[in-house]
Amino acid sequence: MLAGSMTALSFLSAGAARAQGQLVMYCSVQEEWCRAMTSAFERDTGIKVSMTRKSSGETFAQVKAEASNPRGDIWWGGTGDPHMQAAEEGLTMEYSSPKMSELQDWAVRQWEQSKKRTVGIYSGALGFGYNTELAKANKIGEPKCWADLLKPELKDEVQVADPNSSGTAYTLLATIIQIMGEDKGFEYLKALHKNVNQYTKSGAAPAKAAALGETTVGIAFMHDVVTMVVDKAPVKVVAPCEGTGYEIGSMSIIKGAKNLENAKKFYDWALTADAQKLGAEAKSYQVPSNKNTPVPPQAPKLADIKLINFDFAKYGSSEERKRLLSKWDNEVKNLP
Ligand code: PLP
Structure with missing residues (x-):
């Protein structure tokens, strides 16, 4: 009986996952963190994620090469400069998340400078x-x-x-x-x-x-x-x-995303304090952009480092x- 109901349950949850659809995610942080984000989002929403991990510049090149027939929906992580370049080249979309009010000023500035096409998700020196x-x-x-x-x-x-x-x-x-x-x-x-x-x-x-x-x-x-x-x-x-x-690690929705509603769901979810806690759990010690996410104690203290006044607009321009x-x-x- 138990086995029977388990089978029925698994069948139902597989059906629910199918009903929620798919998301194609390009991920540019470390593999462990990419995998942790994918599993948690699947678990929280029932949306099935197909994830590819590549470095920041490589992902930019892929998004650009696929522009006439986009395969990816969301590009999460990696340094801000190629996200800014993609924004300028019209490869990514404007989006205003209801979570913006929870973010640090530097994350919002990145969004404003890119005309709402990319947002800061973490920072690190x-x-x-x-x-x-x-x-x-x-x-x-x-x-x-x-x-x-x-x-x-x-x-x-x-x-x-x-x-x-x-x-x-x-x-x-x-x-x-x-x-x-x-x-x-x-x-x-x-x-x-x-x-x-x-x-x-x-x-x-x-x-x-x-x-x-x-x-x-x-x-x-x-x-x-x-x-x-x-x-x-x-x-x-x-x-x-x-x-x-x-850096201001960033996130962008790819223009022409075939799973646009799911890309927006991921975007809002990835800006939550809980989703941003997954970085430290995957041993990635950046400073998170949501003000309510605790800064991991291991993260290098930005206030103690002699930081230059980095010109993100100039060095992110195409x-x-x-x-x-x-x-x-x-x-x-x-x-x-
Ligand atoms: N992994 C981590 C932990 C990072 O902070 C960053 C920068 O955003 C990257 C990967 C990006 O790496 P890459 O230099 O390979 O583009």
């Missing part, structure tokens, strides 16, 4: 992590500044992502230019290139590589390094002494982003 055992073995002391990453002792010992695919690495590019000016900034990136062992696709990969002892230094968002520290890896998190940039990426390809990536 850029920095780097270093493996304390390798730092000792390589006699590099304790790196504290961006300038320290140019030391000859760090030849082939610095890892960072490629800014074309990774929002983290594009944040580095924009940060260095805003701190040093464009000419000196590119000189810095060319000098750094001599120490770079690999440009990875994903922005968080260098933090993991430093934790595993595959590189001495990994440039990444500080919260990505904290994830490694929480896992007891021998790494230290650094907020660079010259100051640093930060023209500037394309120009800087192509300049980086020509002047940095292709150097021997």
Whole structure:
């Protein structure tokens, strides 16, 4: 009898899920957090989610390539710059969520600057992590500044992502230019290139590589390094002494979404305090955008970090982003 009613129940809930329909989600944070969001939303709403995880720049390229026949409904997570570019290029839609009043000012500003096409969901500062055992073995002391990453002792010992695919690495590019000016900034990136062992696709990969002892230094968002520290890896998190940039991780509804009502449901749900708690549970320690979500105690304290006045509108503009990426390809990536 019990087995019979269980079968009937599973049949009913499968039917209910079907009735609620589908959602195609493009996710640009860490896989674990993407999966946690997907399962919780399915459980809360009965809507079946098909999720693809890719880095921020890669997802932008996919949304753009699919513009004439969009496959995705919602793009959740990843740095704000490609979300801003997508907004400007008309690849995403205006939406005003009833949850806007619960958000931090920086999250609302992102929405206003993008003409309501993208909204801030979290924030975090850029920095780097270093493996304390390798730092000792390589006699590099304790790196504290961006300038320290140019030391000859760090030849082939610095890892960072490629800014074309990774929002983290594009944040580095924009940060260095805003701190040093464009000419000196590119000189810095060319000098750094001599120490770079690999440009990875994903922005968080260098933090993991430093934790595993595959590189001495990994440039990444500080919260990505904290994830490694929480896992007891021998790494230290650094907020660079010259100051640093930060991201406003974002969310956008894709224009032409085939499951538009479900995309809006996800959007409203993802802005709730409860949904935003899932980040810390998946060991992602950003600062959440809903004012009622507790800031995870492990999250680097933005107030204690020397943050630059990051110009999100300029560095998220289509023209500037394309120009800087192509300049980086020509002047940095292709150097021997
Ligand atoms: N994962 C986390 C935890 C992030 O904070 C971010 C930035 O938004 C990303 C992934 C994006 O990574 P990528 O640099 O690969 O685009």
